[in-house]
Amino acid sequence: MDTKGYNLEQLKSFYTVMYRMRRFEEEVFEFYKKGMMPGLAHLYMGEEAVAAGVCAALNEDDFIGSTHRGHGHLVARGADINKMMAEILGKKDGYSKGKGGSMHIMAMDKGILGANGIVGGEIPIATGAAYTAKYLGTNQVAVSFFGDGASNEGTFHESINMASAWSLPVIYVIENNLYGISVDIRDVTNVENLADRAIGYGIPGVVVDGMDVLAVHREAEKAVKRARNGGGPTIIECKTYRWQGHHVGDPGEYRARRNENEKAEWMARCPVENLRKVMLAEYMSEDEVLAMEATVEEEIQNAVKFAIDSPYPDVSEAYTDVFVE
Numbered sequence: 001m002d003t004k005g006y007n008l009e010q011l012k013s014f015y016t017v018m019y020r021m022r023r024f025e026e027e028v029f030e031f032y033k034k035g036m037m038p039g040l041a042h043l044y045m046g047e048e049a050v051a052a053g054v055c056a057a058l059n060e061d062d063f064i065g066s067t068h069r070g071h072g073h074l075v076a077r078g079a080d081i082n083k084m085m086a087e088i089l090g091k092k093d094g095y096s097k098g099k100g101g102s103m104h105i106m107a108m109d110k111g112i113l114g115a116n117g118i119v120g121g122e123i124p125i126a127t128g129a130a131y132t133a134k135y136l137g138t139n140q141v142a143v144s145f146f147g148d149g150a151s152n153e154g155t156f157h158e159s160i161n162m163a164s165a166w167s168l169p170v171i172y173v174i175e176n177n178l179y180g181i182s183v184d185i186r187d188v189t190n191v192e193n194l195a196d197r198a199i200g201y202g203i204p205g206v207v208v209d210g211m212d213v214l215a216v217h218r219e220a221e222k223a224v225k226r227a228r229n230g231g232g233p234t235i236i237e238c239k240t241y242r243w244q245g246h247h248v249g250d251p252g253e254y255r256a257r258r259n260e261n262e263k264a265e266w267m268a269r270c271p272v273e274n275l276r277k278v279m280l281a282e283y284m285s286e287d288e289v290l291a292m293e294a295t296v297e298e299e300i301q302n303a304v305k306f307a308i309d310s311p312y313p314d315v316s317e318a319y320t321d322v323f324v325e
């Protein structure tokens, strides 16, 4: 990991955000295993460097389009983890009053345009937000996060074509974790890199090591600057990997290629662990890192308690805030 150009405060900030994501989801997984969580959750574990690196390049008022695997995006934007945890347990104090759950987690106050259960569904939404920003001249940019699977949806191609033609301030971040549920992207796509598709739309497409938060951040900064200066969209493909199955109920080990060897190879490149090692080697003592982790741990335990203590929504609210035809 090349730390050139980054100071200790920045490294600590990246580490804190990634460690918070990791610990947050470990607790979500526990909730699921204990049967405390309604529905399922798609965990972002392993992919933390992508959201952390990209979101650090944004302004407070920029927009984010998120996916079914959205916890990491929200944490990286500084969303309230108490409200997130309560939402995941279906509680009244959650971001969507417990009615969205993990897959529809929102934080409008952080520019999150919604997590989206429709694969590729938020690509046009983020593109629309970028159009609004350009039309109103607000200087905001929009980031659209989505997976390798989503890059084979029509929405990807249609949105990028339009964004390119209109030079919209949007950054398309492909979280290429190699799989869309059990489908291996290498079996359903005939380009080496998904970012290579950018050439067809006349925009830059870059491939980045999605396990290296600083590498992601460097590319995100360039793309954001370009978008804000009227240069139009960029595709950033982050090569990454998810530790768990597609969701918490999927063991995720039945694929020909997604076997123990492949998993071990990627886990050896854990974005959280690797940044920890770099900080220890170059900048900090073990005790200092432990102290940072303890602070995050306290926040996580508070969030768990907050979520457990929060009441369920009252039955009289069953039809409020929901679309009823």
Ligand SMILES: Cc1ncc(C[n+]2csc(CCOP(=O)(O)OP(=O)(O)O)c2C)c(N)n1
Pocket: 042, 068, 069, 117, 118, 119, 120, 146, 147, 148, 149, 150, 151, 175, 177, 179, 180, 181, 246
């Ligand atoms: C339009 C649509 N098609 C199919 C599905 C079912 N589905 C849910 S997640 C998923 C895979 C998505 O893969 P990818 O885009 O790579 O994201 P990842 O889960 O790997 O983060 C599929 C096919 C869906 N939710 N929406």
Ligand SMILES: [Mg+2]
Pocket: 147, 148, 149, 175, 176, 177, 178, 179, 180, 181
């Ligand atoms: Mg995928």
